[in-house]
Amino acid sequence: MTLKLHCFGESGHSYKAALALSMQRLDWEPVFIDFFSGETRGEEYRRDVNEMGEAPVLVDGDIHLTQSAVIQQYLSEKTGNLGGETPEESREILRWQFWDNHKLSSQAGMLRFLMNFLPEKKRPAEVIDFTRNRLKGAYQVLDAHLEPRDWIVGTGVTNADLTCCGYLYYPEPFGFDRTDWPHIDAWLTRLSEQPGWASPYDLMPRAFPPAQ
Amino acid sequence: MTLKLHCFGESGHSYKAALALSMQRLDWEPVFIDFFSGETRGEEYRRDVNEMGEAPVLVDGDIHLTQSAVIQQYLSEKTGNLGGETPEESREILRWQFWDNHKLSSQAGMLRFLMNFLPEKKRPAEVIDFTRNRLKGAYQVLDAHLEPRDWIVGTGVTNADLTCCGYLYYPEPFGFDRTDWPHIDAWLTRLSEQPGWASPYDLMPRAFPPAQ
Numbered sequence: 001m002t003l004k005l006h007c008f009g010e011s012g013h014s015y016k017a018a019l020a021l022s023m024q025r026l027d028w029e030p031v032f033i034d035f036f037s038g039e040t041r042g043e044e045y046r047r048d049v050n051e052m053g054e055a056p057v058l059v060d061g062d063i064h065l066t067q068s069a070v071i072q073q074y075l076s077e078k079t080g081n082l083g084g085e086t087p088e089e090s091r092e093i094l095r096w097q098f099w100d101n102h103k104l105s106s107q108a109g110m111l112r113f114l115m116n117f118l119p120e121k122k123r124p125a126e127v128i129d130f131t132r133n134r135l136k137g138a139y140q141v142l143d144a145h146l147e148p149r150d151w152i153v154g155t156g157v158t159n160a161d162l163t164c165c166g167y168l169y170y171p172e173p174f175g176f177d178r179t180d181w182p183h184i185d186a187w188l189t190r191l192s193e194q195p196g197w198a199s200p201y202d203l204m205p206r207a208f209p210p211a212q
Numbered sequence: 213m214t215l216k217l218h219c220f221g222e223s224g225h226s227y228k229a230a231l232a233l234s235m236q237r238l239d240w241e242p243v244f245i246d247f248f249s250g251e252t253r254g255e256e257y258r259r260d261v262n263e264m265g266e267a268p269v270l271v272d273g274d275i276h277l278t279q280s281a282v283i284q285q286y287l288s289e290k291t292g293n294l295g296g297e298t299p300e301e302s303r304e305i306l307r308w309q310f311w312d313n314h315k316l317s318s319q320a321g322m323l324r325f326l327m328n329f330l331p332e333k334k335r336p337a338e339v340i341d342f343t344r345n346r347l348k349g350a351y352q353v354l355d356a357h358l359e360p361r362d363w364i365v366g367t368g369v370t371n372a373d374l375t376c377c378g379y380l381y382y383p384e385p386f387g388f389d390r391t392d393w394p395h396i397d398a399w400l401t402r403l404s405e406q407p408g409w410a411s412p413y414d415l416m417p418r419a420f421p422p423a424q
Binding site for chain 1: 258263264265266277278279281282285286303306307309310311313314315318336337338339342349353356357
């Protein structure tokens with residue numbers, strides 16, 4: 001049965017799940033969520049799809065799953081891939097997924113939204129500066145971790161990589177410049193050369209037309 | 213062997229791990245981290261204790277674990293408690309742990325820091341307002357979820373409860389008032405009546421003296 005991922009192209013959290021589906025060559029299709037028109041914040045969506053009011057949501061028959069890391073783990077249990085080779089590796093993957101949700105993607109996602117998808121007059125300058133500075137600490141941690149290694153955990157791609165890259169391939173500006181972080185840069189290139197990789201807007205339908 | 217939790221009383225993320233240790237009646241002791249003097253951000257700490265520069269860290273012999281949810285899961289594997297009765301429950305617990313790390317504790321922890329532990333002149337008013345408003349959305353999700361149930365997942369206390377309550381028992385103001393959220397309020401009371409529960413400053417050494 002075809003897996004369905006409720007998602008939208010602009011969502012880096014959706015991208016983490018879409019990339020896991022794509023790189024594991026699973027039979028899936030995206031279902032577009034009209035986030036920017038408020039679909040995820042409506043009562044119906046909260047009642048029938050996700051009480052947390054968020055994307056993505058994976059539907060596998062009767063099973064509805066949300067939170068990208070939970071979806072990734074579920075898919076890894078199906079395929080036996082990307083979830084680590086040992087209990088230690090699995091814990092280490094989970095550790096980076098939590099770190100990412102707390103310090104990297106949560107902040108980057110919000111900042112990119114404020115800087116690109118909010119009307120210009122509504123953009124809160126102090127919040128943008130504060131978050132941009134705070135994110136530098138996260139980039140530093142990831143760049144230092146990747147300096148002596150090819151992948152975040154172990155010797156190959158895992159869900160840790162597919163989580164932490166969630167927002168880092170997007171073209172819209174949010175204060176992240178790959179050339180500032182050489183080890184992150186090399187890792188993003190490495191990951192993009194793996195079978196099944198595709199960029200966010202090639203995997204999922206987007207709400208906005210590409211910038212000119 | 214006594215488990216050691218590197219932590220400090222003001223840290224709600226540390227509290228999540230301390231509460232899991234306490235409520236499972238494990239043999240443990242806190243090791244004070246001098247966070248406010250910069251200990252977690254120093255080179256030595258990053259090299260020897262945690263490259264992410266964060267608290268808490270659980271030390272169990274040779275095993276060092278960070279990220280409170282990873283610590284909680286590790287302890288549950290030891291004891292067979294708090295981790296859910298079925299794979300579905302375990303996934304649901306993980307889902308709420310991720311939601312908390314993304315939308316609740318990460319924001320509440322930062323806001324409480326800005327409003328209480330930064331020198332008054334350095335407090336960024338716009339960031340404080342923005343984050344306080346954003347957090348209301350998280351309280352709404354949790355309050356609505358708890359309206360028809362006693363515990364976040366299943367029929368008893370799980371790590372989902374011990375995660376989401378991380379910052380909600382602290383006395384310092386950060387825009388969270390239990391009386392505004394009756395179902396959260398009742399749940400916090402219920403949880404505090406469970407065996408092994410204790411408040412953050414009773415479980416861990418604190419950096420600052422109590423407010424007068």
